[in-house]
Amino acid sequence: MMCSRQIAMQYSAHCRVQRPMALLLLAIVAAIFMVPAQAQQASEYQVEAAYLYNFGKFTSWDDTPPQITICVLGRNPFDNALVNTVRGEQINGHAVTVKHVFSAAEASKCQIVFVSDSERGNVGTVIGALADRPVLTVSDMPNFVDRGGIVQFVQQDRRIRFVVNLDAAQRAHVRLSSELLRVASGVRGGPK
Amino acid sequence: MNLLRASISRRLTLISVMVTALALVLATLAFSEYDRVSSRQALLASLSAQAQLVGENSAAALTFNDIAAATTTLSALRHSPGVVSAGIFDKDGKLFAEVKGANDDTMVRLPIVPPGQQQISRIAHGELVLVRNIDLDGKQIGAVYIRSDLQQLGRRSTRYMQIAIVVLLISLLIAFAAALLLQRSVSRPIVDLANTARQITAAHDYSRRASSPAATNEIAVLVGAFNEMLDEIQRRDAELTAARDELEERVRQRTDQLVRSNRELEAFSYTVSHDLRGPLDAMGGYSYLLLEDYGRKLDQQGAKALQTIRSEAKRMAELIDDLLNLSRVATTLIERRVVDLSGVVQSIAQRLRTEDPSRDIEFVIAEVPPVDADEKLLRIGLENLIRNAWKYTSKTAHARVEFGAEQRNGSTVYYVKDNGAGFDPRRTNELFKPFQRLHSASEFPGTGVGLATVQRIIDRHNGRIWAEGSPNGGAVFYFTVGAAEPSMVKSA
Numbered sequence: 083m084m085c086s087r088q089i090a091m092q093y094s095a096h097c098r099v100q101r102p103m104a105l106l107l108l109a110i111v112a113a114i115f116m117v118p119a120q121a122q123q124a125s126e127y128q129v130e131a132a133y134l135y136n137f138g139k140f141t142s143w144d145d146t147p148p149q150i151t152i153c154v155l156g157r158n159p160f161d162n163a164l165v166n167t168v169r170g171e172q173i174n175g176h177a178v179t180v181k182h183v184f185s186a187a188e189a190s191k192c193q194i195v196f197v198s199d200s201e202r203g204n205v206g207t208v209i210g211a212l213a214d215r216p217v218l219t220v221s222d223m224p225n226f227v228d229r230g231g232i233v234q235f236v237q238q239d240r241r242i243r244f245v246v247n248l249d250a251a252q253r254a255h256v257r258l259s260s261e262l263l264r265v266a267s268g269v270r271g272g273p274k
Numbered sequence: 275m276n277l278l279r280a281s282i283s284r285r286l287t288l289i290s291v292m293v294t295a296l297a298l299v300l301a302t303l304a305f306s307e308y309d310r311v312s313s314r315q316a317l318l319a320s321l322s323a324q325a326q327l328v329g330e331n332s333a334a335a336l337t338f339n340d341i342a343a344a345t346t347t348l349s350a351l352r353h354s355p356g357v358v359s360a361g362i363f364d365k366d367g368k369l370f371a372e373v374k375g376a377n378d379d380t381m382v383r384l385p386i387v388p389p390g391q392q393q394i395s396r397i398a399h400g401e402l403v404l405v406r407n408i409d410l411d412g413k414q415i416g417a418v419y420i421r422s423d424l425q426q427l428g429r430r431s432t433r434y435m436q437i438a439i440v441v442l443l444i445s446l447l448i449a450f451a452a453a454l455l456l457q458r459s460v461s462r463p464i465v466d467l468a469n470t471a472r473q474i475t476a477a478h479d480y481s482r483r484a485s486s487p488a489a490t491n492e493i494a495v496l497v498g499a500f501n502e503m504l505d506e507i508q509r510r511d512a513e514l515t516a517a518r519d520e521l522e523e524r525v526r527q528r529t530d531q532l533v534r535s536n537r538e539l540e541a542f543s544y545t546v547s548h549d550l551r552g553p554l555d556a557m558g559g560y561s562y563l564l565l566e567d568y569g570r571k572l573d574q575q576g577a578k579a580l581q582t583i584r585s586e587a588k589r590m591a592e593l594i595d596d597l598l599n600l601s602r603v604a605t606t607l608i609e610r611r612v613v614d615l616s617g618v619v620q621s622i623a624q625r626l627r628t629e630d631p632s633r634d635i636e637f638v639i640a641e642v643p644p645v646d647a648d649e650k651l652l653r654i655g656l657e658n659l660i661r662n663a664w665k666y667t668s669k670t671a672h673a674r675v676e677f678g679a680e681q682r683n684g685s686t687v688y689y690v691k692d693n694g695a696g697f698d699p700r701r702t703n704e705l706f707k708p709f710q711r712l713h714s715a716s717e718f719p720g721t722g723v724g725l726a727t728v729q730r731i732i733d734r735h736n737g738r739i740w741a742e743g744s745p746n747g748g749a750v751f752y753f754t755v756g757a758a759e760p761s762m763v764k765s766a
Binding site for chain 1: 338340
């Protein structure tokens with residue numbers, strides 16, 4: 083929207099858009115939201131792709147390589163969403179790349195690994211292989227954090243939130259910022 | 275203006291208090307302005323810091339779309355004094371989270387942060403609105419705004435002004451008291467000086483001196499100069515008095531000398547005149563005897579010579595009498611009394627008529643105001659004047675002699691007027707000199723001493739005498755009688 087491009091300057095109600103223009107914009111927005119459910123699914127992965135990238139900003143590794151690699155292990159559910167998200171972006175001055183990997187060994191060289199739902203079968207092996215590596219493991223499969231994953235996407239009130247396993251993060255020597263923990267919908271482990 | 279008429283001490287006090295008040299008011303204004311500006315800056319800095327804190331704490335919430343966390347972060351601001359409302363916008367400019375009072379539904383137009391800046395603030399409608407960008411990893415992900423009312427600042431400046439007014443009043447009171455005390459050191463010597471000057475002027479007492487102030491400043495210089503001036507005045511006064519005394523003494527000596535020599539001269543002339551009378555009387559007597567006893571034996575020529583001797587001796591006797599009169603007039607002591615001049619003139623006219631009843635002459639004698647004078651002397655003077663008129667009208671048919679008085683310039687001028695022979699006006703000033711005659715003795719007999727005598731009499735009365743006339747046009751003699759001198763050196 084035109085007003086919203088200039089950030090946060092006014093309540094949206096105050097948006098000074100001329101009436102015909104507003105109607106036109108309304109029509110376009112309506113058209114976007116009337117896409118089929120599949121499209122909605124895609125939009126969900128878009129959010130997750132953005133989150134994946136943003137996790138990098140609230141995470142620090144012991145030896146951060148010059149390039150931060152975000153890997154997708156297994157079938158890629160993001161299509162181009164993840165690649166589009168990180169294109170040209172940086173995390174704390176580090177370049178970001180996306181890589182599609184197919185084994186835990188490959189994944190252990192990444193900084194952030196999204197374990198696809200397709201790996202549900204051997205998730206235990208994957209987690210075991212990456213447990214003491216400085217890799218932030220993320221997945222949207224159920225019980226991921228219960229089984230030793232670090233971050234798990236959950237649906238809450240039709241919004242995508244996430245749960246954090248602090249013990250797993252500590253074991254992997256991945257430090258998550260307190261802010262990230264604060265906005266997490268749930269934190270497992272940690273100092274007791 | 276009142277200030278200009280006020281005494282110096284009051285003026286000094288007033289000036290001090292006014293200057294103090296001015297300085298205090300200016301200082302108060304400056305400080306309150308400084309306080310207003312600096313407290314606004316402090317508020318702005320505080321809000322800016324809070325906005326930054328909120329921004330940093332809500333970066334994750336914004337990133338991961340956690341409205342609850344953002345709201346919690348914002349809620350902390352609610353306890354910040356003065357904060358009315360606060361909110362967070364996402365990077366699309368949509369309101370993400372907001373906290374505000376329950377009844378607060380004011381719509382505020384927020385300022386837009388210009389590109390390249392982190393925050394902007396605006397003061398309007400008693401509110402300070404601050405908008406600050408929220409950055410994450412160098413990229414703007416949203417913005418936070420905080421609205422804070424300025425009532426606190428207003429209350430603060432009101433209290434500040436109240437305190438300032440109280441302090442001002444107290445300071446003025448103290449300044450007034452201090453000025454009252456301090457101005458004395460300046461004004462008292464001046465007031466003392468003024469009082470001394472006033473006393474000196476009133477009493478003409480130049481022996482007084484202004485008291486010197488303790489301090490050695492301009493006032494001391496002024497007092498010193500004033501006293502020196504008084505010294506000078508006194509010195510000159512003394513010199514003047516001495517000079518005057520000396521002058522008076524000299525005048526007295528000269529006057530004494532003059533009086534003495536005058537008296538000697540008069541005594542001499544009296545003696546001479548008197549001693550001349552003896553041989554003259556003898557000449558008169560013997561020439562009479564000669565005429566009686568041997569007149570018939572003389573021929574006509576001898577008898578005429580004898581007659582001439584007799585008449586010349588008589589003339590000489592008259593001359594000596596007049597001279598004696600003149601010296602007597604000059605030396606007699608004047609005894610003033612109220613004199614009726616008309617009466618005097620009347621008696622003189624009476625006697626003249628008796629002496630020569632054949633004369634065709636009219637006397638017109640007016641009533642004149644009485645005069646304070648020596649009657650004997652004035653009688654001699656008037657007799658001379660009337661006799662003159664009588665004499666010089668002897669050849670006039672319908673002779674007329676007038677006596678009267680008129681007022682000129684506030685003084686009484688007496689006159690004796692006749693329609694006789696008159697005189698040449700060019701020779702007026704010779705009239706009153708002794709032995710000067712304007713007519714020959716054969717025309718009108720006389721010695722030429724009469725008018726000189728009259729002038730001496732009028733002189734001795736501090737009066738003035740003058741005459742007007744023309745040949746054959748008659749003559750008028752005017753005279754005045756002056757007031758007696760208070761006390762002059764009395765000639766015995």
